[in-house]
Amino acid sequence: MxxxxxxxxxxxxxxxxxxxxxxxxxxxxxxxxxxxxxxxxxxxxxxxxxxxxxxxxxxxxxxxxxxxxxxxxxxxxxxxxxxxxxxxxxxxxxxxxxxxxxxxxxxxxxxxxxxxxxxxxxxxxxxxxxxxxxxxxxxxPWVFLRPGAFASLALLWAPALHGDGVVRVPHAGLAVPLIDPRDIADVAAAVLTAPVERWAGKAVPLSGPEVLTLPGRTAVLAAELGRPLRVEPVPEEEWVQLTARHIPEPYARALAGVERFFTEHPPAVSPGVTDVTGRPARSFATWVRDHAASFAPGPPTVVGG
Ligand SMILES: NC(=O)c1ccc[n+]([C@@H]2O[C@H](COP(=O)([O-])OP(=O)(O)OC[C@H]3O[C@@H](n4cnc5c(N)ncnc54)[C@H](OP(=O)(O)O)[C@@H]3O)[C@@H](O)[C@H]2O)c1
Missing domain, CATH: 3.40.50.720 (NAD(P)-binding Rossmann-like Domain)
Known part of the structure; x- marks a missing residue:
């Protein structure tokens, strides 16, 4: 009920x-x-x-x-x-x-x-x-946690990993500091157990520890998962149609727009995870290693945007 x-x-x-x-x-x-x-x-x-x-x-x-x-x-x-x-x-x-x-x-x-x-x-x-x-x-009173792209978006590439090893992307120049969702939870826990006055009224940008280009991202995946991968640019509309085979088309279209924006406005690393938790943010390699099983063959799971 x-x-x-x-x-x-x-x-x-x-x-x-x-x-x-x-x-x-x-x-x-x-x-x-x-x-x-x-x-x-x-x-x-x-x-x-x-x-x-x-x-x-x-x-x-x-x-x-x-x-x-x-x-x-x-x-x-x-x-x-x-x-x-x-x-x-x-x-x-x-x-x-x-x-x-x-x-x-x-x-x-x-x-x-x-x-x-x-x-x-x-x-x-x-x-x-x-x-x-x-x-x-x-x-x-509010606190806004403002993460950038989640490391779990890499799951969108699972079909390429099991297919021809070519990751087709709409914006090949994208470079972002992917954040491990576990770090967001740890930040939220730290905020929710601190006195309200400590963080109330603050918007806290959150990111991973390093900016990764798309070839950098695929290199981490290839090394951690033991499968060769390479990046190939495709026109945005073609990417939307390809991706809509795995996730709803409006989501794919919105995601392409997000990637276009952050290619044109490259985000920097934010110290938010360390500021709130007192320890460094987890690397993308750590996220991949800890989620290797999620890359098993099957339809991709993608964290909602
Ligand atoms: N992906 C990114 O790169 C990115 C970047 C920045 C911010 N974000 C934010 O992060 C959020 C995703 O966080 P996450 O990874 O923890 O999500 P997640 O793993 O996809 O889980 C979504 C959760 O929300 C619940 N939920 C969905 N619709 C609901 C509804 N109408 N009423 C009550 N519960 C509902 C789901 O419940 P069920 O189990 O019932 O489905 C599930 O527990 C996005 O919504 C976005 O705002 C994402």
Whole structure:
């Protein structure tokens, strides 16, 4: 039932953190990090089945949807801090519920570097621009985590790895400091366990430790996975059609636009992960090594933008 809280705890303890996207890459790791720190966690999930593994590790679970304000109001009841990721509705229902949630002292948002560029007309940019605006409008103190491209985007290249070894790209000059999603979760955990005043009102750019060109990226993959790979530029529209065989076309088209933007506006390394966690960001090679099994043959899984 939507909005129903389940789990082993009798009710929310002081300091409970609501984690949205708890069955996803960043949210899942964040739940573990918070529980390891002794912080009570309420995990927002879209179905009871999705919540079982989270309940098994000690989280409360609440069934709700980021598109449904009423379920979010129930999920926020008694919660002190919250972690939000942005889906198609860009946090608007969440912001409406948060504005009325008594006792809610902070919302940490998984935003993106893109939020700093409201002028760029691209759905992946505008989702984050609107998301930050909605959360600001809620009146609840906020922290915006602004990562650039995730290392997990490399999974898009899994078919090339098992095919002809040619990675076709729409913008061969792209060079970005890919971030390991685990670092984003670690940053979120550090923010959510620090005093609210420490980070409230800050937008924190996050990146990996080094800028990698596309040949640099393929060289890391080839070395770690033991398969030769090379990069070949193709026209953007051809790339969209090729990629739409594996992921929804609007997503492929938006992603091509994102890559075009960052080819024209090359991002630099940001010290955000170290500033917040006190240790260096993980390298792309580390991410590939730890996710080698995800490159097994089959349809690619790509983290949503
Ligand atoms: N990919 C990139 O390069 C990039 C760059 C910058 C920022 N980002 C941001 O990072 C986010 C992805 O984070 P991630 O990798 O942790 O995501 P992920 O692994 O794809 O997981 C998405 C999570 O959101 C949940 N979810 C989706 N729609 C929902 C809804 N309507 N109501 C409630 N929960 C919902 C999913 O639940 P289910 O298990 O039910 O599906 C899942 O737990 C993107 O949305 C984007 O805003 C991505």
């Amino acid at each position: 939507t909005g129903r809280v389940t789990g082993t705890m009798a009710g929310p303890l002081p300091g409970t953190v609501l984690v949205a996207g708890a069955s996803g890459a960043v949210g899942g790791r964040l739940v573990s990090r918070l529980l390891d720190s002794g912080v009570p966690v309420r995990a927002l999930v879209r179905s009871a089945a999705r919540g079982r593994a989270l309940a098994a590790v000690g989280a409360e679970t609440v069934v709700g949807d980021l598109a449904d304000t009423a379920s979010l109001a129930a999920a926020l009841h008694g919660v002190e801090r919250a972690f939000l990721l942005l889906q198609d509705e860009a946090g608007a229902p969440f912001a409406r519920a948060a504005a009325k949630a008594r006792g809610l002292r902070e919302v940490v948002v998984l935003s993106a570097t893109a939020a700093a560029h409201p002028e760029y007309d691209n759905p992946m940019f505008q989702k984050h621009v609107r998301g930050e605006r909605h959360v600001r409008g809620s009146g609840v």
